[in-house]
Amino acid sequence: MSTHTTSVFESSLSELHIDCTRTDSSEFVDILHDVIEEPAVGTPFEGYDVSLENTRVELNPTPRQLRNAAVGVTPIERAIAEYGSLVIESNTAGNEPVSLYPPTHVGVVRESDIIPDVESATTYLSNRFTAGKSTVFATGVSSTGDMGALVEGVHGPKTVHVILLTDQ
Template sequence: MSTGSVEQFQQSLSRLDTAWTVVSPDDLATTVADLVDPPAVGAELPFDDLSLAETPVTLGPSPAQLRDAVTGVTGSRMGIASLGTVAVEFRKEGDEFVALYPERHVVVIKASDLRSDLGDAFGWIRREFEADRQSFILATGPSSTGDMGALVQGVHGPEQVHIVIVRDNE
């Protein structure tokens, strides 16, 4: 994906008060370690060349570990640059639970997995559905609701989100 999409994604995230960091693949483990507040749980990343194995994150957490976790770390194979949105996939690794239960969610996404807008994102989603991968949450910033009056964060998901954008081809 072009540098323009990364910059647009960063601008969208900033408008949402969502923190972000851009890293090289070699710096991912150190960056994740710096971003997590323990105890931290995670779902193994959906990328062949990136892993959470060298981070202080418990992979495949038990229900008790998930309940006690402060930080959850997942990967995303699609982001929408114009909206600051990421797709959280339902996989056997537990991405949805890891993304929604802890108060802090750290998302790892490759720069090449950013789509410029909804039209591009819907094309990706269509191909995923055709491949029988049909359960995604499209998450934009921290969870918030205004249905009780004032805007409240963290009611239906994490209070804080940090997106780690991994540069490609380094």
């Protein structure tokens, strides 16, 4: 990952009107609390230097907590710089529903996990698919134009915020 790739990612997010906050692990909890609204739900951050433990985010939410959540917070295993896409892994912790159901999604991306383009993701995706796992590419807020005029927030979050971890 290069500083150019990170710059392209941040620029792509800006074009999508997605806020991105850079931080290191020491400031993560403060930044998280600045960008979330309660009630917030989230999934564990396996292999990250940060955690949602001891935050105002409810881990492993029940269906009721998920329905009532204003914000969902998830780790993002890869991000596609060219499009500003977040690659959301399907897992037993519930990354997909936590990222797609609440009106706001906060995706936490390690700078080292930003890749330049979709082609760069093929080996990563191939390994996931071979293991029988799925992945969602989320680019911007939910929107559809299937029925005519473009409508946002129909089948996913109306707002997305990225927290970019710079020391991972």
